[in-house]
Amino acid sequence: xxxxxxxxxxxxxxxxxxxxxxxxxxxxxxxxxxxxxxxxxxxxxxxxxxxxxxxxxxxxxxxxxxxxxxxxxxxxxxxxxxxxxxxxxxxxxxxxxxxxxxxxxxxxxxxxxxxxxxxxxxxxxxxxxxxxxxxxxxxxxxxxxxxxxxxxxxxxxxxxxxxxxxxxxxxxxxxxxxxxxxxxxxxxxxxxxxxxxxxxxxxxxxxxxxxxxxxxxxxxxxxxxxxxxxxxxxxxxxxxxxxxxxxxxxxxxxxxxxxxxxxxxxxxxxxxxxxxxxxxxxxxxxxxxxxxxxxxxxxxxxxxxxxxxxxxxxxxxxxxxxxxxxxxxxxxxxxxxxxx
Numbered sequence: 001x002x003x004x005x006x007x008x009x010x011x012x013x014x015x016x017x018x019x020x021x022x023x024x025x026x027x028x029x030x031x032x033x034x035x036x037x038x039x040x041x042x043x044x045x046x047x048x049x050x051x052x053x054x055x056x057x058x059x060x061x062x063x064x065x066x067x068x069x070x071x072x073x074x075x076x077x078x079x080x081x082x083x084x085x086x087x088x089x090x091x092x093x094x095x096x097x098x099x100x101x102x103x104x105x106x107x108x109x110x111x112x113x114x115x116x117x118x119x120x121x122x123x124x125x126x127x128x129x130x131x132x133x134x135x136x137x138x139x140x141x142x143x144x145x146x147x148x149x150x151x152x153x154x155x156x157x158x159x160x161x162x163x164x165x166x167x168x169x170x171x172x173x174x175x176x177x178x179x180x181x182x183x184x185x186x187x188x189x190x191x192x193x194x195x196x197x198x199x200x201x202x203x204x205x206x207x208x209x210x211x212x213x214x215x216x217x218x219x220x221x222x223x224x225x226x227x228x229x230x231x232x233x234x235x236x237x238x239x240x241x242x243x244x245x246x247x248x249x250x251x252x253x254x255x256x257x258x259x260x261x262x263x264x265x266x267x268x269x270x271x272x273x274x275x276x277x278x279x280x281x282x283x284x285x286x287x288x289x290x291x292x293x294x295x296x297x298x299x300x301x302x303x304x305x306x307x308x309x310x311x312x313x314x315x316x317x318x319x320x321x322x323x324x325x326x327x328x329x330x331x332x333x334x335x336x337x338x339x340x
Contacts, residue, residue, distance in 0.1 A: 008113060009045055010106025011055040012098050013062045018055075021102035022048050023110065028099065033061070038068040045074060052117065054109035056081040056101075067120065075117040077109065084108050121214065123185045128211040130181065134174040135252070141167045178207045191216060205260040212253040229254040 012019045014033075020041060021028045025048055031037040045053065052075040055062050066076045088096075088104045144160050144167070152160075182188045182203070188210050195206035209216065215227055225231035229249015235242030 006052055006113065007048060007050040008052045008054060008106060008109045009048075009050045010102050010104070010109055011041075011053055011065065012101040012105060013055050013058040013065060014098065015061055018065060019098040019102040020044065020053075021099075021106045022050055023103055023106035028102065030098075033064075038065060041065070042069065042072050042074065045069075051075060052077065052109070052113075054079060054105055056084055056105060063125070070120040076120075077115060077117040079105075079108070087111070118214065123181070123188070124211060124214055127178065127181050127185075127188065127207065130174055130178050131208050131211045134171060134178065137167055137171055137174070141171070175204065179203055182207055182210065200263065200265075201260050205256060208253065208256045212250060212256075228257060230257070 007022060007024060010021045010023065012021075016033050017030055017037070018033065018041065019028070019030050027048055029044055031041045031044075053069050054077045055065065057078050057080065062078060066078060069076050084101075084105055087108045088094075091107075093100070093104060141164065144164055148157070148160055148164075182192050191210050192203070192206040195201050195209055196203065213224070213227060216224060219227070222231060227249055229251065230246050231249075232244035232246055235244065
């Protein structure tokens with residue numbers, strides 16, 4: 001039976017249909033991906049008193065189903081497909097089809113039933129879609145720029161130049177829309193202010209973090225670091241003390257965060273090289289102590305010593321990776337990551 005005596009439904013989402021399974025009651029049914037199909041699913045869940053539905057992230061096909069269920073006060077939890085697949089393999093379930101997948105999702109949901117469903121936030125979903133569209137355009141832009149490094153007929157080069165120009169204009173439009181959305185949403189603006197107080201993290205990065213990590217501000221630093229994928233995990237057994245390594249987390253968000261940190265580190269290095277490039281200009285003392293560099297560092301330190309507002313991932317300079325973390329540290333209060 002489902003934990004806490006709750007009836008939980010597992011839903012396997014495809015493009016044209018969903019397969020639903022209430023494992024505890026041995027009930028299964030298929031519904032078409034239409035408005036009528038969603039109404040039928042809701043009626044079926046109510047008939048069997050199912051109050052929670054669990055589905056895998058399915059490239060966006062799950063969004064309409066999740067929205068319809070949440071509007072009817074059905075708790076929805078969206079989980080990482082890799083976790084469900086590993087769960088099935090650990091149970092010796094190697095076969096895979098829609099009926100089996102729905103049953104496996106329901107079994108997974110019953111086993112890990114204490115995890116809460118994600119609250120629906122229409123503003124965050126809109127922001128996430130704009131951020132994802134921008135990232136998709138950046139990927140196309142990078143691909144075209146890489147092609148330009150190779151010789152090609154003139155007609156191809158002109159076509160690529162036109163496309164790159166158009167992509168640059170569309171990127172600018174999306175970035176304006178992202179900034180406007182963050183500014184117009186009070187709780188987004190508050191989070192952005194905190195994130196952007198960290199040197200090197202600006203508007204694009206903060207919008208990406210806000211869109212893809214709704215847990216920010218609601219979980220501990222350790223949990224936020226684990227969700228981002230920058231927390232070092234224990235690797236011990238008996239007397240052996242293994243090397244701590246980061247693993248898991250949301251890859252796309254981690255890449256965004258990494259590029260922002262890399263850019264900040266590059267700028268800091270360039271600044272330091274400029275400060276030390278000429279002893280006459282920079283006031284470097286004869287004993288090799290760069291006076292102005294120390295002054296810059298003092299001001300930088302004073303900036304970081306100011307009290308900050310709390311946020312789940314606030315101590316980005318050291319708190320994310322300073323101490324090893326184990327799964328037991330995280331608890332199970334945060335939502336499951338859905339970004340592979």
